[in-house]
Amino acid sequence: MYAYTYVKQGTFALLEKPKPELRHPRDAIVRVTLSSICTSDLHIKHGSVPRAVPGITVGHEMVGIVESVGDQVASVRPGDRVTVNVETFCGDCFFCRRGFVNNCTDPNGGWALGCRIDGGQAEYVRVPYADQGLNRIPDNVSDEQALFVGDVLATGFWAARISDITPEDTVLILGAGPTGICTLLCVLLKQPRQVIVCEKDPDRVAFVRTHYPQVLVCDPAECPEFVQAHSRHGGADVVLEVAGTPDTFRLAWLCARPNALVSVVALYDGPQVLPLPEMYGKNLTFKTGGVDGCDCEEILRLIAQGKLDTTPLITHRFPLKDIAQAYELFEGKQDHVMKIAITP
Ligand SMILES: [Zn+2]
C-alpha cells in the first residue's frame, strides 16, 4: 500500500509499504477512506516534534472502515464505518479512568498515531486499543462530516468543556485557524451571551464573518479595547487561547476580566512569560494542555443531530497520490486553504 512517510527532517515521501497487520488482541486494522493534514504534521516535518520516529507513516486525522479486529475488541466489527482518535489510550489506568486520556500511562499513550507509530495518510492503519480509539459513525453522517472528530474537533470540544462557559459570559477566542473554528463551534453550543474572535489573517477573518455572522471579530492590535467595549465587567469572562503566536499568550490574560478563566489550548514554539506582578490581583484561573479526546461519541451525536458542522472547513480535496502537492498548498496557506481531505 502507499503511505506518506516521515523520511527525515524536512522530507516526507509517498512510499510503498506492507499493509499493517494485527499485533495485539486489542488492535484493529482500518481501511482509510478519508484523511487530512494537520499543522502538527508540519511540526513533524520541520523536526519540532522530537519524539516523532523517522520512517513512520504520518497522519492522525482520518475516518475509514474496519477491516479486521483482534479477539479482545468488542465495540466495533469489520465493516463498521469509524472515526479514528488522535490519541491512543488504554481506558484502564489512573488517568484514563478519570477522563484524562491524554495522560494515559501506556507506553503508546497520548499522541502516537502518525508520530511514534504508523498513522493514517495511507491506505490502511493499525489502531491500538480499538475499543477506545474508534467510534462508529452514525449512518446519516458522511465521512467528510466526521473527518475532524478525532483531532481538531475533539480539541475544540474539550476546550469548550473545560472552560465552564455560562449563558452570561463574554467569551474571547484567540485564533481562527481550523482548531480555532472548531473551538468556536463548540463554544457556540454553550450559547454564551457574546463571542469575540481575535484573528489577523484576512482569509480567516472572512471565513468567520461569512459562516458565523453572530460572532464579533477583531484584530489583535485592537483586541484589548475591543473586548473592553463589548464585555460587561472590564474584560472577557472566559478566554480560549488557540493561536499560539508569540503575542497571544499575553493577549489572553490581558483581555480577561478579574477572576476570569483562561484556557490555553495552543501549542507554542517557545516558553511563555507569566508576569505575575503585572497580573497581581486579577486572580485568574489558567487551564492548559493537550486534548483529552474522550468525547468522540458525543461529538458524533451532535453532528448527527445537525448541531455541529465542520464541513465548511474542507476547502480542498486531493487523492493520496498527489498528497505532496496538498502539503505544499497547506504549508504555503495558498488558495484560501483551511483543511484538505485526502482520498486514498
Ligand atoms: Zn492534529
Ligand SMILES: [Zn+2]
Ligand atoms: Zn490509560
